[in-house]
Structure formats: structure tokens, C-alpha cells
Amino acid sequence: ETGVTQSPTHLIKTRGQQVTLRCSSQSGHNTVSWYQQALGQGPQFIFQYYREEENGRGNFPPRFSGLQFPNYSSELNVNALELDDSALYLCASSSEATAYNEQFFGPGTRLTVL
Amino acid sequence: AQKVTQAQTEISVVEKEDVTLDCVYETRDTTYYLFWYKQPPSGELVFLIRRNSFDEQNEISGRYSWNFQKSTSSFNFTITASQVVDSAVYFCALSGGSSNTGKLIFGQGTTLQVKP
Numbered sequence: 001e002t003g004v005t006q007s008p009t010h011l012i013k014t015r016g017q018q019v020t021l022r023c024s025s026q027s028g029h030n031t032v033s034w035y036q037q038a039l040g041q042g043p044q045f046i047f048q049y050y051r052e053e054e055n056g057r058g059n060f061p062p063r064f065s066g067l068q069f070p071n072y073s074s075e076l077n078v079n080a081l082e083l084d085d086s087a088l089y090l091c092a093s094s095s096e097a098t099a100y101n102e103q104f105f106g107p108g109t110r111l112t113v114l
Numbered sequence: 115a116q117k118v119t120q121a122q123t124e125i126s127v128v129e130k131e132d133v134t135l136d137c138v139y140e141t142r143d144t145t146y147y148l149f150w151y152k153q154p155p156s157g158e159l160v161f162l163i164r165r166n167s168f169d170e171q172n173e174i175s176g177r178y179s180w181n182f183q184k185s186t187s188s189f190n191f192t193i194t195a196s197q198v199v200d201s202a203v204y205f206c207a208l209s210g211g212s213s214n215t216g217k218l219i220f221g222q223g224t225t226l227q228v229k230p
Contacts, residue, residue, distance in 0.1 A: 031216065033216065033217070033218075035218075040222075040223075041222060041223070042118075042205055042207075042220030042221050042222050042223050043159070043205070043218070043220050044220075045217045045218060045219070048216065048217065056217055058217070088157055090157075090159065092159075092218075094216055096216075097216055098216055100147060100164075100166070100216075101216055102149075102161055102164055103161075103216065103218065104161070105151075105158055105159035105160075105161075106158065107156060107157055107158045108157045108158065110157070
């Protein structure tokens with residue numbers, strides 16, 4: 001069983017640029033959630049994708065957008081990067097989009113915005 | 115609104131000591147789930163336990179134990195005979211609600227340092 005993988009591991013961008021982060025869900029999982037974790041903080045929910053549709057969104061502006069593909073992998077896109085976007089971005093997959101289902105996390109992508 | 119509070123920012127203990135990590139939550143939902151995750155320096159969140167709001171039975175798994183008390187809205191985590199490998203950031207999280215998306219609300223985390 002392959003776990004959740006994310007790419008790239010690290011990324012450095014400058015203000016105003018755009019970035020795409022990728023996540024491959026665990027085998028058999030149809031739900032992907034994205035979280036932002038600023039340094040010294042707990043992860044904050046960005047949004048969730050279930051069977052290729054957005055299924056819930058946290059308090060993040062529209063410049064944070066996402067996609068889920070037929071194989072249930074997912075992308076997180078951030079436009080017009082700001083310094084405060086510097087964080088660890090975590091992807092989690094689960095077998096269904098319910099509060100009960102355990103979420104399995106990937107190792108994260110560390111984004112630095114200069 | 116849902117909220118999770120982990121009042122202890124950092125805890126330092128010597129190996130073999132017992133340590134308890136506190137977690138207090140707020141929710142208006144009658145059905146909800148509580149989780150604990152461990153985050154080692156590598157960054158990946160590791161699932162430790164899930165509890166539903168209807169099951170207040172305490173749980174023990176090896177050196178780990180959890181105490182869930184709805185009366186005080188607390189879900190505390192105890193490590194018995196701590197080891198250096200237990201050093202990590204520990205997060206308590208809550209999910210539930212009418213949307214039932216599985217969105218996790220995390221606390222701020224408690225950094226545990228176990229010294230040899």
C-alpha cells in the first residue's frame with residue numbers, strides 16, 4: 001500500500017508569483033484535504049476534494065484553488081503569492097469525505113516566499 | 115464555532131517520566147470526533163487515536179493512554195515512561211458538524227522534549 005506523497009519537498013518563490021503543489025492520495029482513497037501550517041502553529045484547513053469536486057473550504061482567499069483528477073490525485077494552486085503564504089502545506093487523503101474517516105497525511109511541501 | 119485549545123506550548127521531561135498533554139475542545143455538535151496526531155521533525159503528521167463523542171471509555175495502547183471527559187470537554191493524552199523517541203509536536207484535533215466533510219480543527223500543538 002502506497003502512502004500519501006507530495007511534491008516538491010521544498011520550494012522558494014518570490015512575491016507575486018504563482019505556485020502549484022501536488023499530492024498523490026493513498027491507494028483506495030477518494031478524498032483529499034489540504035492544510036496550511038505556519039511555523040509554530042497547528043495546520044489550518046484550506047479545502048477538501050471529494051470525487052473531483054470541492055467539498056468544503058476554510059477561510060482562505062480565492063487565490064487558493066485546487067483540482068482533483070480522476071485518479072484522485074490533487075493539486076493546490078496559489079496565485080499572487082504573499083510573504084504570509086510561507087508555510088508547510090500538508091495534503092491528507094481518506095477513504096471517504098466524512099468526519100469519521102481517518103486522514104492520512106503526506107510529508108508536506110515547505111514553501112518559502114521571498 | 116469549533117475550537118481546540120492546547121494550553122501547554124512546550125513540555126520538557128527526563129526519560130522514563132510520565133507526561134500528560136492537555137486538550138480542551140469546544141463544539142456545539144452532538145456527534146463529533148477527536149484525534150491526536152504526532153508530528154516528528156520530518157513534518158509528516160502521524161495518526162495516534164480517534165475517539166467519537168459517544169464513547170467516553172478511556173483507551174490504552176502500550177505506553178500511550180487517553181482520557182476523554184465530555185463533562186469538561188477534555189481529551190488528554192498521557193505517555194507513560196517517556197522515551198527520547200517520543201520527542202515531537204503533538205496535535206489534538208476535532209472534526210464533525212453538519213457539513214461532515216472531515217475537516218480537522220487543530221490545536222496549536224504541544225512540543226514535547228524528552229531528554230536522556
